[in-house]
Amino acid sequence: MFSGAGERERYSKTPTYPDLAGKVAVVTGGSGGIGAATCRLLAANGVKVAINGRDEAKIGAMVDVIRSAGGEALGVAADCTDLASVERMRKHTEEELGPVEVVAAFAGGGRARPGPLAQTTEKEWRSTVDANLTVTFLTLKSFLPGMIERGGGSIVTMASSATRFSTGAPTPYAAAKAGVIVLTREVASEVGAHGVRVNCLAPHTVLVERTRRFMPDEQQRRIAAEIPLRRLGTPEDVALATLFLASESSSWITGVTLDVAGGKVT
């Protein structure tokens, strides 16, 4: 998936936010796609990264990528739809790496099939809300008390352009991601006085391994043609926005949702 030499090359070109060096970050969904790029760029900025996902093999591969490029990484497998698992992940991270100052709550994705709402099953609805909104709630619930107690931290959550306009994504997914935006705004306002910032990203179509596999080239071209910057996103586009929101360079920004979307915002 990643070549060692290519990885080192990419590391050397990473923008540096000096205040990030030495911090501890947890990236849920860090074993693949956008989360994996985020882990790599955080590690390249000297962050100690706890990489989460459910599949141990995928996590192990990412840990190896980061360590072989000189970064510090820990694998923390957990299904983030389950609070007890998230709590175990947090405790393990704190024991091994120290207090967590950055959380990228990126675990999520599609569960429902696209199609009319009336044909969406109750199971699809519930699992999609669980996989995207509840997962974010549980992550924030677990990590916020420590951040509040220590008086600082930055959390980045994950919505989607499907919350901004009709993209054709399944309605349960769009609705769950819209919930993430409101969750972010409300929590940001609640915890700002404790020095904790919470912001959200709303990417449009990003070419990860999964989209490359399932989206025909013609569909990719059609979507790109409707984007003002005329290309699909890369995982690194989203990771770079995350670095900014994680760092002190965004110290007066909280409660916002940033469209990482090549200008496709309506």
Ligand SMILES: NC(=O)c1ccc[n+]([C@@H]2O[C@H](COP(=O)([O-])OP(=O)(O)OC[C@H]3O[C@@H](n4cnc5c(N)ncnc54)[C@H](OP(=O)(O)O)[C@@H]3O)[C@@H](O)[C@H]2O)c1
């Ligand atoms: N790609 C896009 O075009 C796009 C656009 C807008 C928003 N997003 C959002 O960005 C996030 C990342 O998407 P992606 O495209 O990078 O996805 P991806 O390539 O499918 O990767 C998803 C990652 O999340 C992990 N994951 C999923 N559910 C989990 C759970 N319950 N607990 C722990 N880990 C979990 C997966 O690992 P395991 O399979 O091992 O669990 C994997 O590491 C998602 O929230 C997605 O909705 C993506």
